[in-house]
Amino acid sequence: MRVDWDEADQRALQQLVTKRFAMAAGTYGLALLLTWITVVGGFYQAPVDTALLCAGLILVSQLVFFWIFIRGHNLRFRDPSLTEPQVLVGLVWLTYFLFNLGSNRGSLLVLYLLVLMFAVFLPPKVFVRYAALALFSFIGLSLVDLQLERLVEPQAAILQASVLLVTLVWMCLFVGYVNRLRQRMRQRRFALQAHQETLRGMMRQLEDLAATDELTGLYNRRYFLKRAETEVNRLRKGHQSGLALIDLDHFKRVNDQHGHATGDRVLQSFAAVARSCLRDGDILARYGGEEFVLLLPSTDAEQFSACCERLREAFASAEPANTSLPCGQLSLSVGMTLLDAGDNLDESLQRADEALYRAKHGGRNRCEASWVDVLGSGAERSDGTAG
Numbered sequence: 001m002r003v004d005w006d007e008a009d010q011r012a013l014q015q016l017v018t019k020r021f022a023m024a025a026g027t028y029g030l031a032l033l034l035t036w037i038t039v040v041g042g043f044y045q046a047p048v049d050t051a052l053l054c055a056g057l058i059l060v061s062q063l064v065f066f067w068i069f070i071r072g073h074n075l076r077f078r079d080p081s082l083t084e085p086q087v088l089v090g091l092v093w094l095t096y097f098l099f100n101l102g103s104n105r106g107s108l109l110v111l112y113l114l115v116l117m118f119a120v121f122l123p124p125k126v127f128v129r130y131a132a133l134a135l136f137s138f139i140g141l142s143l144v145d146l147q148l149e150r151l152v153e154p155q156a157a158i159l160q161a162s163v164l165l166v167t168l169v170w171m172c173l174f175v176g177y178v179n180r181l182r183q184r185m186r187q188r189r190f191a192l193q194a195h196q197e198t199l200r201g202m203m204r205q206l207e208d209l210a211a212t213d214e215l216t217g218l219y220n221r222r223y224f225l226k227r228a229e230t231e232v233n234r235l236r237k238g239h240q241s242g243l244a245l246i247d248l249d250h251f252k253r254v255n256d257q258h259g260h261a262t263g264d265r266v267l268q269s270f271a272a273v274a275r276s277c278l279r280d281g282d283i284l285a286r287y288g289g290e291e292f293v294l295l296l297p298s299t300d301a302e303q304f305s306a307c308c309e310r311l312r313e314a315f316a317s318a319e320p321a322n323t324s325l326p327c328g329q330l331s332l333s334v335g336m337t338l339l340d341a342g343d344n345l346d347e348s349l350q351r352a353d354e355a356l357y358r359a360k361h362g363g364r365n366r367c368e369a370s371w372v373d374v375l376g377s378g379a380e381r382s383d384g385t386a387g
């Protein structure tokens with residue numbers, strides 16, 4: 001069965017299964033060493049050719065597995081570590097090896113457990129299947145010996161089979177326990193991941209709250225200053241950003257004549273108008289009271305002036321919802337400046353503030369730029385009445 005893994009999972013998984021393969025291959029190496037000890041010690045009761053053939057087949061089988069792992073073909077299977085085929089190869093090889101040991105096989109019975117150790121993480125049902133295969137293979141060896149009339153000690157064979165049976169039953173119970181433990185751990189991991197996701201969501205909400213002005217939904221001053229500092233530092237030589245302080249005109253009068261609630265709605269109305277005039281990358285924040293601050297990345301004097309002018313006109317002609325204010329009563333003044341690479345944010349805000357001061361004192365409802373000569377012709381000054 002083909003399973004799709006994402007790339008990071010795939011790499012981590014491949015590392016893990018390759019380590020397991022190395023362990024299995026190492027175990028085969030030790031088992032082959034044992035084979036040759038039995039051959040040299042005279043316990044091996046078949047021609048040496050069979051031991052050589054067996055060693056060769058094991059080597060080939062491991063090379064095939066190695067090729068499968070290296071090419072990543074194992075990832076096509078539900079169990080990418082290929083535990084079942086490995087265990088099957090191990091059981092077949094071990095049974096053949098024990099068959100050739102004749103009556104000496106009892107002392108090497110433990111090797112069945114060694115092979116089955118690789119299967120302890122398989123589902124318990126599958127493990128029971130391989131445990132039964134190991135037991136019946138071993139009993140089968142004694143039956144074949146009996147058939148060939150070379151079963152020297154039948155009682156010893158029965159005892160060995162009983163020991164294997166008891167050990168395998170214990171292992172099956174142990175595997176069931178391990179499996180339940182793993183399931184519980186998996187559930188806890190999922191619960192933990194869900195908690196982490198909730199926490200992350202809450203953190204995002206908190207960050208949004210900490211960055212937002214409650215009344216207007218715009219960014220607040222703290223967030224703006226942090227963000228603007230980053231933008232200023234990011235500014236490359238030859239590029240400019242626009243910075244503007246925007247102040248609603250005679251706002252105290254709105255409050256005094258129409259009430260604080262109406263004043264609040266006017267502030268919200270400004271936020272809505274400004275949002276509709278600005279682009280996504282533009283940063284607008286409530287600087288305090290009825291004062292706002294705007295940062296327009298990657299702009300020049302002409303574009304920035306046009307943008308602020310558009311905003312001024314849009315607000316002057318906006319009719320705030322749920323207020324008794326007639327349109328025409330509302331206006332704003334803007335103080336603009338340009339930021340160059342290496343500029344200091346505080347000094348730039350100071351320049352914008354000075355321009356705003358001029359806009360207020362020049363009659364309000366206008367945009368003034370810090371880059372315009374104060375005593376000059378005022379050609380770049382724009383206002384709602386006449387140039």
Ligand SMILES: Nc1nc2c(ncn2[C@@H]2O[C@H](COP(=O)(O)OP(=O)(O)OP(=O)(O)O)[C@@H](O)[C@H]2O)c(=O)[nH]1
Binds near residue numbers: 247251364
């Ligand atoms: N409704 C409302 N009013 C606010 C809020 N924050 C500040 N204000 C009011 O905004 C007014 C600002 O008044 P001033 O600083 O005198 O400025 P102004 O009346 O707009 O006059 P100019 O700026 O010179 O045109 C004050 O009356 C503040 O109480 C707010 O959140 N809601």
